[in-house]
Amino acid sequence: METSNLKGNSEPDKDIEIGILATAKKMGLSFEELNLFSLNDYLVFVDKWAGEESSDHRKATQADIDFFMG
Secondary structure, eight states, X not given: OOOOOXXXXXXXXXXXXXXXXXXXXXXXXXXXXXXTSOHHHHHHHHXXXXXXXXXXXXXXXXXXXXXXXX
């Protein structure tokens, strides 16, 4: 089965395992923690970690900045 990858061709990615390890390390997971995940759990974790941020944030006001700066 051929899949498309980021290189723009239809060759399967031969380094998928290295990509998983590198991504896990970028997310701050240890190899011991990564070992606890099934592949499906890992993919769900990546999706949640990289997903959209909630819209509960508000822009700082001048009062917020004054309070923070002391």
